[in-house]
Amino acid sequence: QVQLVESGGGVVQPGGSLRLSCAASGFTFRSYGMHWVRQAPGKGLQWVAFIRYDGTKEYYADSVKGRFTISRDNSKHTVHLQMNSLTTEDTALYYCAKASPLDDWGQGTLVTVSS
Amino acid sequence: EIVLMQSPGTLSLSPGERATLSCRASQSVVSDDLAWYQQKPGQTPRLFIYGASNRATGIPDRFSGRGSGTDFTLTISRLEPEDFAVYYCQQYGSPPYTFGQGTKVEI
Numbered sequence: 001q002v003q004l005v006e007s008g009g010g011v012v013q014p015g016g017s018l019r020l021s022c023a024a025s026g027f028t029f030r031s032y033g034m035h036w037v038r039q040a041p042g043k044g045l046q047w048v049a050f051i052r053y054d055g056t057k058e059y060y061a062d063s064v065k066g067r068f069t070i071s072r073d074n075s076k077h078t079v080h081l082q083m084n085s086l087t088t089e090d091t092a093l094y095y096c097a098k099a100s101p102l103d104d105w106g107q108g109t110l111v112t113v114s115s
Numbered sequence: 116e117i118v119l120m121q122s123p124g125t126l127s128l129s130p131g132e133r134a135t136l137s138c139r140a141s142q143s144v145v146s147d148d149l150a151w152y153q154q155k156p157g158q159t160p161r162l163f164i165y166g167a168s169n170r171a172t173g174i175p176d177r178f179s180g181r182g183s184g185t186d187f188t189l190t191i192s193r194l195e196p197e198d199f200a201v202y203y204c205q206q207y208g209s210p211p212y213t214f215g216q217g218t219k220v221e222i
Contacts, residue, residue, distance in 0.1 A: 059210035101150035
């Protein structure tokens with residue numbers, strides 16, 4: 001069955017960086033686009049970024065454009081989210097999710113931006 | 116960017132009642148690529164409806180979606196205890212792939 005396992009979350013100071021990873025299994029990874037979605041504590045879902053199945057196109061939410069970069073390695077079945085210039089507004093649980101619509105989700109990795 | 120507005124914010128109903136959730140888009144959703152997700156406390160979101168009206172695998176037929184263009188509806192014909200949750204709509208037709216703010220269905 002499909003498994004998506006996020007990692008790389010943690011506590012970081014404002015202005016800092018983190019790199020999230022999502023390890024995928026149970027499906028033909030190279031055939032599907034992948035998303036990152038976040039959820040701040042007690043808040044709703046916010047779409048963050050998407051990368052096409054072949055890595056040739058990326059899209060970002062305005063709130064992260066220029067600071068976050070999504071990438072993927074089809075040989076290792078992983079998708080990454082490089083997050084730079086973090087602010088307290090980026091504190092959230094970050095999910096990776098498969099395909100459009102988002103039909104499978106990981107359990108998420110928590111990012112806390114705090115001084 | 117397409118802004119999705121969900122209403123009402125909270126729906127207070129009893130088991131057996133009918134629930135109607137609305138999702139209105141600020142511009143037309145491309146190809147009616149509109150999905151609904153359910154999220155229960157402490158759980159990950161789950162896809163319920165895609166393409167505005169198609170039930171995802173394993174979703175019971177008391178859930179139905181309809182609409183096109185800018186106006187979409189999720190209906191739960193008879194609420195079961197496990198249906199009390201937060202429901203989000205999302206458009207995935209044109210980036211950025213925005214979510215609505217959610218509707219909480221509570222007892």
